[in-house]
Structures are given as C-alpha cells and as structure tokens.
Amino acid sequence: MMRFIIVALVAALMVGSVALCQFAVTKKLDVQLTRDVEAHDEYHDADMQEPYRVELTFGFSASEDPFALSSGGENSKRLMIQQGGKTLLTWTDDIPRGNVMTVSNLLAKGDSLELFIEAVPSPDDAERSVPLRVQLFQGERLCDDETIWSEGYGQPVASVVKLGLNDKRLSVDRGLSNAGE
Amino acid sequence: MKGLPLKHITVILIILLASFVQGEEPALTVVASTTQIADFARTIGGDRAEVICILGAGVNPHGYQPVPGDSRLVEKADLCLENGLHLEGKNWMRSLAKDNGNKPLITCTDGVQPLDLQYEGQVVADPHAWFNPRNAAIYVRNILEALVEQDPEGAADYRARADLYLRQLRILDTWIEKQVAAIPPSIRILVTSHDAFNYYAARYGFKVRSPVGWSTGSEIGGGMTPERRKKVVESIRSFYVPAVFVETSVNPKLIRQIAEDAGVKIGGELYSDAMGEAGSAGETYIGMMRENTLVIAGALSVKKSE
Numbered sequence: 001m002m003r004f005i006i007v008a009l010v011a012a013l014m015v016g017s018v019a020l021c022q023f024a025v026t027k028k029l030d031v032q033l034t035r036d037v038e039a040h041d042e043y044h045d046a047d048m049q050e051p052y053r054v055e056l057t058f059g060f061s062a063s064e065d066p067f068a069l070s071s072g073g074e075n076s077k078r079l080m081i082q083q084g085g086k087t088l089l090t091w092t093d094d095i096p097r098g099n100v101m102t103v104s105n106l107l108a109k110g111d112s113l114e115l116f117i118e119a120v121p122s123p124d125d126a127e128r129s130v131p132l133r134v135q136l137f138q139g140e141r142l143c144d145d146e147t148i149w150s151e152g153y154g155q156p157v158a159s160v161v162k163l164g165l166n167d168k169r170l171s172v173d174r175g176l177s178n179a180g181e
Numbered sequence: 182m183k184g185l186p187l188k189h190i191t192v193i194l195i196i197l198l199a200s201f202v203q204g205e206e207p208a209l210t211v212v213a214s215t216t217q218i219a220d221f222a223r224t225i226g227g228d229r230a231e232v233i234c235i236l237g238a239g240v241n242p243h244g245y246q247p248v249p250g251d252s253r254l255v256e257k258a259d260l261c262l263e264n265g266l267h268l269e270g271k272n273w274m275r276s277l278a279k280d281n282g283n284k285p286l287i288t289c290t291d292g293v294q295p296l297d298l299q300y301e302g303q304v305v306a307d308p309h310a311w312f313n314p315r316n317a318a319i320y321v322r323n324i325l326e327a328l329v330e331q332d333p334e335g336a337a338d339y340r341a342r343a344d345l346y347l348r349q350l351r352i353l354d355t356w357i358e359k360q361v362a363a364i365p366p367s368i369r370i371l372v373t374s375h376d377a378f379n380y381y382a383a384r385y386g387f388k389v390r391s392p393v394g395w396s397t398g399s400e401i402g403g404g405m406t407p408e409r410r411k412k413v414v415e416s417i418r419s420f421y422v423p424a425v426f427v428e429t430s431v432n433p434k435l436i437r438q439i440a441e442d443a444g445v446k447i448g449g450e451l452y453s454d455a456m457g458e459a460g461s462a463g464e465t466y467i468g469m470m471r472e473n474t475l476v477i478a479g480a481l482s483v484k485k486s487e
Contacts, residue, residue, distance in 0.1 A: 066315040067351040154355035
C-alpha cells in the first residue's frame, strides 16, 4: 500500500512538473511573439462602436537597415506604419520571424483604411521575397486580410495597404491578391 | 527697315526670361577631395549644390600635392568634404579647408568601423572604406546631414534624393553578393597591386593578398630590382589563384610582365582610389563597384565551358 502511495505521489509530481513547464513555456512564447502598440492614446470618435486594430504577422525577421536614411536612435527603424502621412508606429527593436505585432485603436472613416507599411528584413532574409501578413479586425471580426511582399534584392517590404472595413472577405488571403491596387 | 513684329519680340522676351530662370545660382558650393565623395554629394545635392572635386579621375589621393588652384576652389566653398582616415596624404584636404577661410569640413568616414591595415610596418586604419556599400551608406548619411545643416531650405529635396540613392546602394550590395556567389570559395582571393580592397573583401568573403614588394601603386615600376621581382613572382605563385588584378591608376606594364613570369593571367583593371573618366562605365560609384565586380567575377568564376 505504501509503495502504491509513493508511486502515485512521484507520478503526480512528474505530471505536475511537466504541466508547469509547459505553461511557463507557452506563457513566455506568448509574451515574445505578440507585441501590442496603441495607435492613438485616446479614442475620441463617439460614433464608432469599436476601434479597429491591425495585426501584422512577420514571415521574416526584421533587423536594422544598414541603408536607412538615418542610423541610430528613433530613425533606426525595423517597422514603420503611417496613416495619412502621420506616423503611427516606428519600431526600433529587432523583430523575430513569426512575431505578431498589433496596432490597436486605429481610426477609420468611410469604407476603407489605408496604411503605408515599411519593414526591413534582416540580411539573412533580405535577398529573397518575403511576406508580411496584414489583418484588420474590429473586435473579433476579421474585416480584411492582405499579404504584402518584398521584392527581394535586399529591398524592404514597403507598400500602401488598403483594407476594407466591411466584412467582405470570406476566404483567407493567401498572398495572391495585389495589395495597394 | 521694318520693325520686329510684336510676336517675335514676345518670343525673344520669353527666351530671355527663361534664361534668367535657368541661370539660378545653386544654393551651395561643395568641394570634395575624392571622386567617390563628389559623386555622393552630386547625387544628394542635385541642382541645389554645385559640387567640385579636387582630384581628377585616376588620381592617387595618397600622394597628392595641392596646387594653388585648389585653394581658389576651397575659398568659394560653403562646405568641404574629405574621406578621412588619412586617405588624403598629410591631411591635405583638412589643410586646404583650414587655410582658406576655415571652411566647414565633414569627414565622411565618421561612424565607419575601420579595418586594420599594415603600412610600412605599422598598423593603421584602412581608409578605403567606400568599397563596402554599407560604409558608402554612412558616407551618404554624413553628407546628407552636412547639406541639410548648411542649406535647411533644401532639406526635403536632399533627404528624398538620399533615400532613393540608399535604396540603389542596397540593391548594389545584394547584387554583388549574388555575383560573388558564382566564384568558388577556395579561390575567392584578390591579388591586387595595392591594399585598397580590404573592405570589399571583408564584406563579400574574399581574402586579400598583396604580393611581397607591392605596397603602394607608386612603388610599382619604380625601384623594382630583379631580386624583388623574383620575390613578387614567387608570392603570386604561392596564392594558387587564376588571375591577378591591376588598378586603373597604376601603370600595368610591369605587372603584366610579372603576371607572365608567375604564369597567371591579368584578370582585368579595377577602379580603386579614384573612379573612371566621365563617360566611362566607372564614372559613378555604383558604376565603379559594378564594373569591378564584373571584372573579378569574370576572371575568377568557373566558366561552364571550362
């Protein structure tokens, strides 16, 4: 009987440890892979029911651009998002492949939201054409889904993306649509 | 004699007016020491900046002695640009800027991580930093900042031109990587007449070898004894490379003889300290880098027919 209790205790301890490790790893990955950025500190438009957010999924790692117009500090960007000429976000830390960055509290009027997005692939990724997936959400509703690509040859991903506000897409974009057209 | 018809007078007036508009003075006069720096400054400055270069195509900056005409050029300059890291022997550009009105001087290599170079038994910073396009981007940023500071009204134009040019440099950099990839790694060895290509080699995975007795371009052809020549030939043989390269600013006669003795071919001429003449493929920085890479890749790559 005693032997059975000891075996049961050891088994419970092992299962518990594995579960704890799994939880810690999952939690840590979650922190590393998702970064949220507020596009606007306050949301003023009372007519809007719920603000929009854009999720960017990186199909490449982004790092400092040796050919940036300015180097160091705020200008050493890995990712920049502009709306109507106004810079919403300049990200100056490296971004690993697979990372999801969320820009929330986006203002939108009319039937579409237009963003200029520029991201700098690391030297390892820069030679080939690499994708950046852009998804527009309102709450849990997916409004639009586009994938933009770099041209390879060391060029950054740089494109104007026009995202529809209405729930017009039923299928998931596979990068076959032409962003910005 | 009949008077000129009214419409002719109108046309003449319009032409005169247009000539006044076209003859607008540039906002800045910039004097650069080397051809590469002048090319960067012209590209960023556009029509707003008149860029004058002290050195002509193919002139060696290490041993250049300024002439009175250089002082007159610097006197009318708003801004002077030098390479730095002692490329300009005895800092002649710095002296020109100081002695002719203490003109603002920008050192384009500020911010570059210099490589070491053996020179006359001493370790010095290698000044040929432009051979890595990523360093060229640093030159461009330094020149951009200087132009913006001197002429803030033109800032938007300067930034837009620099932005486009940096994108071209990025393409150049990746393009060179692709060309070099065709060369077997074991023979990615650059045997050149002087140590100008360390940055290029470090960026694209070459080893640089300067044969014994070849230290600077000016020494080649002068003071070459039979003994020294023998040493040069032996050292080239020891590298096991199919080709050696001469530089456009160096007399190729002796080097051709040495290459013949060593049993290697001349791979071609490389632009090094100065770019090519106007109208040549190497008259711009991008053209110079492109042509050098084509010459190197052409000489060292394994041909399909071989």
